Amino acid sequence: MSDSPISATPYEILGVSSTAPHEEIRRAYRRLLRATHPDVGGDATRFIAVQKAWERIATPEDRAAYDRGQRPAEEHHTWAPTPPPRRPDTRPSARSYGHPGGWRRERYLTLIREWAGRGADLPDPFDPALVRSAPRELRHLLADALAEEATARTLSGLGIGFTLWHDVATDPSGPGNRKIDHVVLGPTGLFALQSEDFGGPVRVKRGELVGEAVADERPMRELEARAKALSRAVRAKFTGLVIVLPDDAAPESYLELGTSRGATTAITTQSFLPTLLRNGIPGSRPIGGNELFDLRTRLQAGIRFV
Template sequence: MTDSPADATPYEVLGVPASADDEELRRAYRRAARETHPDLGGDAVRFRRVQIAWERVGTPAARRAYDTGSRPGSAPSAPSGSSSASDWRSGSARDAYAPPAGRRDSRPRARSHGHPGGRSREVFLAAEREWVGLGDPIEDPYDPGLIRSAPRSIRRLLGEALAEEATAAIVADMGIGVTVWHDLDAGAEGKLDHVVLLPSGLWAVESIDWGGPVRIEHGEVVGETLEPGERPVKELVRAARAVQKQTRVRFTGRLLVVPDAAVDVDVQLVGPQRKPTAFVVRRSALGQVLNGVWSPEGAVDVFEVRDRLQQTVRFV
């Protein structure tokens, strides 16, 4: 598990509701540990997730700390005879969930237009209000306890906003030679998260976090945590084409930026190598890709493309 709100909660990993009592939780842990233990024919990755889940909620103190998003006095231990996850972490998640504060440093930053993650946060807040109950006040929509108790579909909406903001922060640090537009209107296709312009090319970029690992099969991204019928590469292509038609610009390529934990390699091509449909990029490798390490040959007229986008782009 990661600290992403899109990831499965410890209760979901153990297969019990968050309201389960301590004994029910303990029985669920023992059952999940038996089912996933590698020596009993289980899967090592799933077994590891079970151990981390238990360490986060396996004692009353740890459970209170997880449910409230606070820092426990000490890390819990697993029941006798089980493995423990030594890299367990906790702490207040409120600041990580809330919108990012403005930067105060004086470093040169990329030219930025639009509001990264803005629409995704609006959708998340609306869904959260509907889940809590329309008309019922929400004192703090980013309270960790409230978010961690929400259905995963709602947590994933927040995860998408955080993913978009993380990409925006990486691009912003690339300096004044870069221009980026966020939350572009793609008409019937919804929105395109980012368009990034720099001398190496013009990139259509989507940022997403499914809260789990993904892989590429038959030209598409697949994984257990994707929604039924979800086709991320196809959706990116359609959104990019809509923006391209609207603005009369041509994209160098399309990038699908995912958390580092979601994939095993920095960059994966989707489609034929000579003309890939898109690149699936680890977040930590995004700067390298945009700087031209994996870019196709050729450059763009930055000034001409920037002026055209400024005159034609629409935001959601």
């Protein structure tokens, strides 16, 4: 089970209530174990998920620790913001503007307090026990904020040849969620990146992300629309529109989906993202010299933040 606010809880995987008696949970586990076993035609991924779910709450002690928000071998865990780690070397990092994950974290804090109720005491709004009990839309907000922060940490190591803008508004007069998570400019092109965490694996169908975790969302279509609006505003064409996924959620480390207004649409994993941006999209034209300088100046003057 991945460590994400939106990941299914052991109770959800086993199909029981979080208040169910221990014996009921045990029966559900044994029933699902038989039903999902690969030897009887079950799904291997589901089979493993059932086992891992049971391991988290197999004993009253384990269950109590999980319900308090603890993770195995840890005394405490929270999804609160953490300061960026100190760089281990003195090499110049990529130039960065904006606050990655900032809009979604602020939105989460507002909504979690509204959901908990006026006057409720929330000493830690990021406590896992509280987060796991919240509605899916709130958990998704926090999961995507964490994904944005993870992408930003990855991007910072690209080096001084790259410039990054985070939480970029595509409609300054509209709602804050009409944004592109990261705009990246470097020698290999101009990229619009969206960091997503749906809490489960995704598939690709007809140029769009699909799957149980994605539900009715259309993330690539949304990114295409936002990139189109920003492209018009700053008078610049994107090389690639890329959705960044957790390593265990993507079907491949890099997969092209099609094109949109001349830009390649694709998905990639967090770990493969630096390789993609340094090497560029296969077949794309590199940029440099005065062209890179002029484009950076135009973007810096035209980009607004949510």
